[in-house]
Amino acid sequence: MNDNSYLAVMERRNKIIKDSMQINYQDFENEGIGFDYEKMMASTGFTLAEVEKIQLENRVGKTPLVELKNLSKYARKFAPKGHGARIFIKDEANNLSGSFKARRAAVSVYQAKRLGYKGVIAATSGNYGAAVAAMAARLGLKAIIVQEVYDSELIGQPEIIEKARACEAYGAEVVRLTVGPELFYKFLLLLEETGYFNASLYSPYGILGVETLGKEIALEALNNYGKYPEVVIATNAGGGNLTGTARGLLKAGATKTKVYAASVNLTGLHMASDKDFNKKSFTTGHTGFGIPYSTFPDRSDVPRSAARPMRYLDRYLLINQGSVFFITEALALLEGMERGPAGNTSLAVAFKLAQEMKEDEIIVVQESEYTSAGKHLNAQLDFAKKRGIKLEFGNPLLEIPGKNIIFPKSAKEIAYQELNLDRLRLSYLKHYKGVSLTKKDKEYLREELKLTETEIEDLVKKL
Amino acid sequence: MILKGSFVEIETVILTKEERAPQVPVDTKSVPLLMRSKGILLNSAKLGDEVVIKTITGRKEKGILKELNPAYLHHYGNFVAELLKVKEIIKVETGDLNE
Numbered sequence: 310m311n312d313n314s315y316l317a318v319m320e321r322r323n324k325i326i327k328d329s330m331q332i333n334y335q336d337f338e339n340e341g342i343g344f345d346y347e348k349m350m351a352s353t354g355f356t357l358a359e360v361e362k363i364q365l366e367n368r369v370g371k372t373p374l375v376e377l378k379n380l381s382k383y384a385r386k387f388a389p390k391g392h393g394a395r396i397f398i399k400d401e402a403n404n405l406s407g408s409f410k411a412r413r414a415a416v417s418v419y420q421a422k423r424l425g426y427k428g429v430i431a432a433t434s435g436n437y438g439a440a441v442a443a444m445a446a447r448l449g450l451k452a453i454i455v456q457e458v459y460d461s462e463l464i465g466q467p468e469i470i471e472k473a474r475a476c477e478a479y480g481a482e483v484v485r486l487t488v489g490p491e492l493f494y495k496f497l498l499l500l501e502e503t504g505y506f507n508a509s510l511y512s513p514y515g516i517l518g519v520e521t522l523g524k525e526i527a528l529e530a531l532n533n534y535g536k537y538p539e540v541v542i543a544t545n546a547g548g549g550n551l552t553g554t555a556r557g558l559l560k561a562g563a564t565k566t567k568v569y570a571a572s573v574n575l576t577g578l579h580m581a582s583d584k585d586f587n588k589k590s591f592t593t594g595h596t597g598f599g600i601p602y603s604t605f606p607d608r609s610d611v612p613r614s615a616a617r618p619m620r621y622l623d624r625y626l627l628i629n630q631g632s633v634f635f636i637t638e639a640l641a642l643l644e645g646m647e648r649g650p651a652g653n654t655s656l657a658v659a660f661k662l663a664q665e666m667k668e669d670e671i672i673v674v675q676e677s678e679y680t681s682a683g684k685h686l687n688a689q690l691d692f693a694k695k696r697g698i699k700l701e702f703g704n705p706l707l708e709i710p711g712k713n714i715i716f717p718k719s720a721k722e723i724a725y726q727e728l729n730l731d732r733l734r735l736s737y738l739k740h741y742k743g744v745s746l747t748k749k750d751k752e753y754l755r756e757e758l759k760l761t762e763t764e765i766e767d768l769v770k771k772l
Numbered sequence: 773m774i775l776k777g778s779f780v781e782i783e784t785v786i787l788t789k790e791e792r793a794p795q796v797p798v799d800t801k802s803v804p805l806l807m808r809s810k811g812i813l814l815n816s817a818k819l820g821d822e823v824v825i826k827t828i829t830g831r832k833e834k835g836i837l838k839e840l841n842p843a844y845l846h847h848y849g850n851f852v853a854e855l856l857k858v859k860e861i862i863k864v865e866t867g868d869l870n871e
Binding site: 314315379382383386428451452453458459461463465467470471474477480481482483484485486487488489490491494495502503579581582583584634635638639642643682683685686687688689690691692694700702716717718719720 | 799870
């Protein structure tokens with residue numbers, strides 16, 4: 310009989326994860342602090358062409374890249390002469406189960422089946438749950454989704470309740486928990502009990518699945534508009550969306566395309582706080598995930614995360630909740646596309662960025678997601694009001710997460726805040742404070758943080 | 773009495789307050805970690821009884837019987853006047869786009 314106390318289960322986590330994925334993460338470890346990221350990514354054995362085939366057979370991928378002509382014109386109204394880039398959106402809501410997460414699930418669940426597992430388990434409160442459930446349904450595997458849904462009063466986040474419903478629609482079991490990072494403990498117990506595959510969002514399969522998204526964007530822009538996009542912007546939480554997209558862009562030759570991250574600014578709300586949980590009007594794509602996962606990717610449910618956004622991103626921009634809701638409304642009203650809202654985070658930032666770019670330049674918002682009861686701006690705003698959060702009009706930059714939601718009085722006022730990348734890099738490096746770094750360690754850090762040799766030397770000195 | 777074979781929802785304490793992880797904030801540490809799961813009731817029981825259910829994947833879970841025939845009651849929310857104002861702003865600012 311196993312000791313199933315919290316500490317005992319956490320102590321055997323590496324074995325549980327290894328048995329549930331058949332990936333020996335030790336194989337990729339270097340001496341010192343680093344590991345061989347590309348070796349890990351190559352260990353899946355899948356080529357990108359094989360991934361595309363798996364996805365297409367399962368109604369995933371080859372989503373349309375749509376030019377948002379009216380929204381682009383709207384942004385141009387506030388741009389200096391000759392400015393106002395063309396805004397495109399990759400309409401990922403067209404994937405099986407309604408989001409880009411289907412790309413990640415397709416490869417993970419396929420691999421589970423290939424290895425002979427009878428079922429899959431994923432720890433996720435997001436669209437990934439429905440993605441895994443739908444793919445498992447197609448491949449005849451069982452699925453268990455572990456979600457953080459409720460506060461201690463058992464009041465659930467409407468957005469997550471909807472996601473649970475979607476998982477159940479595809480035949481999955483949904484294990485629904487109150488707030489707390491110990492979700493991982495129950496997740497490990499379930500893996501042990503069932504012997505199912507860990508369909509982690511952070512496995513190499515999960516990231517490889519998104520590479521097709523980046524490749525499609527690059528090639529569709531090139532073939533239809535004669536060039537790679539100047540900018541691709543990704544909503545950032547755990548980092549996999551941005552990482553996979555950036556890798557796909559590079560593989561398709563779009564080496565000069567800039568990759569930006571966007572998150573909803575929820576600064577001040579603690580992610581593991583019972584009281585803060587239902588004060589959030591976004592349950593993903595926000596700074597509460599985006600910043601910690603960027604500055605310490607290996608905090609995830611696998612020993613080495615394949616989602617490593619700092620390797621790829623060129624800028625990291627924050628937007629307030631009110632602006633994302635505003636742009637969600639504009640997308641429906643001007644383009645006839647009811648999507649999001651969480652998936653529209655990068656769109657809100659792109660609206661402002663477009664005004665700073667030249668009018669012949671292209672900015673691609675790389676995802677959209679389905680919308681539904683609970684997971685809808687009206688539902689989220691009504692829920693916020695009931696929790697005492699004030700809905701106001703004014704300067705969006707003055708929004709205080711958990712206290713108010715500020716809509717712009719004009720689309721002209723939509724503005725982002727820029728995160729200083731060196732500050733993010735420093736908080737990444739703090740994990741190695743006091744460690745004497747070898748030459749090999751520094752090479753690893755250079756790749757991790759996208760820096761030159763001198764830049765990393767300068768930054769390490771600031772520690 | 774809720775009959776054996778009914779579709780129900782149960783609640784289980786996964787970690788008591790005392791067992792919670794050291795890194796969780798004080799407010800979270802002052803409440804237990806709870807789980808809700810759905811499945812088929814294996815023995816007839818009353819609300820509040822400790823029962824065992826069989827989930828859709830065939831697993832068994834033990835917990836306190838909380839609900840018979842758990843439903844989806846989430847919705848689009850009540851009317852939000854501020855959204856109507858957002859719509860108005862967008863309409864006014866874009867009235868000339870297709871001219």
